[in-house]
Structure formats: C-alpha cells, structure tokens
Amino acid sequence: MKLLIDMGNSAIKWASLKQKRLSAQQAIPYQSDSLDNLLTQAWLKLDVPSQGIWVSNVAGAQKAEILSHWMKTHWELNPTFIKTSRYECGIKNAYDNPKQLGVDRWLALIGAHHLEKGPVCVVDCGTAITLDVLNGHHQGGIIMPGVTTMHNALLSNTQIQVNQTLQDRDKQAFLAQDTQTGISLGILYAVIGLLEYVIGHFEKQGYSLKLILTGGSVPALEPLLNRTYRYVPDLVLQGIKAVVSTTNG
Template sequence: MIFVLDVGNTNIVLGIYRDKELINEWRLSTDDQRSADEYGIQVMHLFEHSGISIEEIEGVIISSVVPNIMYSLENMIKKYLKKDPIVVGPGIKTGINIKYDNPKEVGADRIVNAVAAHEIYKRSIIIIDFGTATTFCAVKKNGDYLGGAIAPGIKISANALTARAAKLPRIELIKPNNIIGKNTTSAMQCGIIYGYIGQVEYIVDLMKAELTKLGEEEPFVVATGGLATLISQETKNVDEVNRFLTLEGLRIIYEKNRG
C-alpha cells in the first residue's frame, strides 16, 4: 500500500492506494502549529478505524504548498510509519516538461495535477483546480507544462466580501435558482457563483484559443477540487470532473520515483 498526502492551504487530503486503486481517502485541516505527534495520533486513528496496518504501508509521498508544515509531517511519517517520504519538488521524476520561466515557482499541487492529467488523458489538456486558490493549467499533448492562471478561490472571494462589507452576511455557497436575486443572500450567491462560472468560461476560452494557435488539438478540460462539481454543472466548458486527480498524480509520481 502507498500513503499519499496532498497538503493544501486549507486541508490535507490523505489517501491509501492498493496498487492503482484508491481504497481510503480522508481530510484533515491544515495547521502548521500541530506537532509531529499530534498529526501522528490523528493518522494512526484513521488507519485503525479503516483497518489498515502500519506494516502494510510500503511507501509515502507528499506534495505541499505549505512549507511551514513540512517539518512536522516528515517527522510524523518517519516516527510513526518508519518511512522516508518522497517529497514532490526539484529533482523528482514527473514525466512532464515544465516550461515556466522559473520551474521552481510552480506549486507542487499544479505539477501533480499536470502529471495525472497527462498520464490519464494523453492529450492537450486544461486543468482547473478549485482549492483555496483556483488554478488553471495548460499542458500540451507531448507533456509540456506551459503555465496558466491563478485566481482567488470561491471561498476566499466570499469571505473577503463579507469581511469588508459590514452589512453583508456570510452565505452558503449554493447555486440560486435565478440570476436576479430577490434578497441579499440570493443576490450574493448570484454574484459569487455565476460570476465564478463566467470567469471559468472566459479563461478557458482564451486558453483554448492560445493552445490552438500553438498547433494543439481542441484541449480537454478537467476540473478537480472541492467546488468543482458545483461550478462544472453550470458550464459546458468543463468536460469532466475528477475528484481524485491530485491523489492519482501522487501515486503516478511515486511509481516513477520508487526506486
């Protein structure tokens, strides 16, 4: 079994793979103040609850966009799982070519998503990851990672609005039935949800045009992340939602580097 960890700014997504099958998946809140022991106890409880033995874990791989948490996580893995984790970063084999001006600037999550998408779909692709930030990444059929766009995530946008506008309440991020809101809550939902749909469609259209100019076929568009389904249901610009794209990418990178 392989233990994979995707560390985001809001959540840590954990997964257990048996061969190529994801058999368990959990989420913990990201907290860089927690010690290795605190994370170790949480992980051991999750393993015990799911009937997983530490001895079954063959290897561990981590991708992280939160540098301050890595000391605790790496030490937790060494202490409780007795493994040296593979950490996604410079020097790791990925199977893609990063064409960014400075490849070290590309977030590990974006690299992992690109690896998974390239291996799974084997074509020109646009990846949208709806996380704390929303990222758009373009990958050519030959595996060239070209770059993309980064926007504030939906929750960040909603929280910023309520924090800076005294009379606006916190709202649930659900799609309203109409675009013309009849009260403050529905009006905010209209602006945030449909505004985000418009953003996705416009950026994807421009990326498709740019990739086509480079001689690529019509790009396939895959979405992942917590709110991917909500947004994707309202646009024809997303071809598929893959909830576990990042975890799949971690598994693939582990296989490329296990030796």
C-alpha cells in the same frame, strides 16, 4: 503498501497504493485542533506504509515538520516530499523558474496527462483557483482567489452582513433578489467566466481542450457549467501515483 499524501491549504488528503491500485481518497480539514492530533485520529489504525510515503505539500514548512515528526514517532519512517521539476512524466514545465509552480499544480498536470489524452485545461478549485493548460507540454496558467476565499474577503472588507454561506444561495436564480445570492452568483460567474475565456481563446486557435476539475468547490460550480468536464477529486494523488510508479516501477 505506499501512502500518498496531498497537504493542501485547507485539508490533508491521502490514499494508499497497493499493487498499482490507488484506494479511495480520504480527507480531513485543518481545524482548531493541532495537526498532530488530527493525524493521530486519522492514521493510528492505518497499516504501516512500509514501502514508502510520498507527499505533496503546499501547507508550509511547519506542517511538513509536524507530519515528518509524527511519521518518525509512530512509524519510524521518513516521508519523501515531492518537488516541482522542469520535466517529469512526459511533461515540460512552462515556468521560467520551475520551482515557482506549486507542486500541487505540477502533480495535478501529471495526473491529468496520465488520465486523458490530448490538450487539457486543468482547474483546481480550492482555497485558490488555479487553471493550467496542457497541450503537449505545459502552456502556463492562471491563479485567482478561491470561491470561499473571495466570499470571505468581500465580507471582511465591506459592511455587508449575511448569515448564510455560499451554499445557501437560491439555486434557481440567474440574477439575485437578495444579497447573499448576489454575492454567490457574482463569485461563481467570475470563475465560469475565467474558464470560458481561456478555453474559448484556445478554441479560436483550433484546439479543443478537455476540462478536468478538482478541488472542494467544484460542486458549487457544477450546476453552472455548460461544458463537458471530468471531475477528479484525487487528481493530485493521481499525479503522485504517476511519479512514484515512474520512479520506483
């Protein structure tokens, strides 16, 4: 069994790979508990991934070190941390400096390339929202604050006070009659506007992009989407699978 791990900014996600079949994605958010305790609670009863461990990490060096130490202590194994490259799995990186492209974005592109044929727009709605276009090769991308990040930033930089969360808005409203719904709609419309602007630009050039969404904020956006899309919660893990399969067979 192989273990594939996606260490994001807000949560760690994983799945096992057995005989080229990927299990359902599991996830735990980073909370006040230490990462070591969270890993022990989640993984101590897992089968030892004797065929290897592959990791996408954008959570920083400290969390990577904790992860490596836990695996060495409990499984006597060292994980392989995947790096962004200039070319892999049939995709060429558009960045002048390929290493500047986050490995999660790179793997999401690889995953999308293996799941869908033709031009795609890949949008990851997490702590940050990233949008990348793949048309034969990576065309480049855009980064903006995520839905929850925008919500928290507005409240922390103004005197606006609300007791509700982003999910508590009036789902039927187009324009708001209360502050919380006004904030929520403004944020969600900003994201939808970005998608429409980028996809519309390519449509004017004669390209029809398939929209692929991933990330924890997708459910908040779904009611507002008027385009056909595919939601792939484990897109990064699908990319890791493609890399591992290409490298190890």
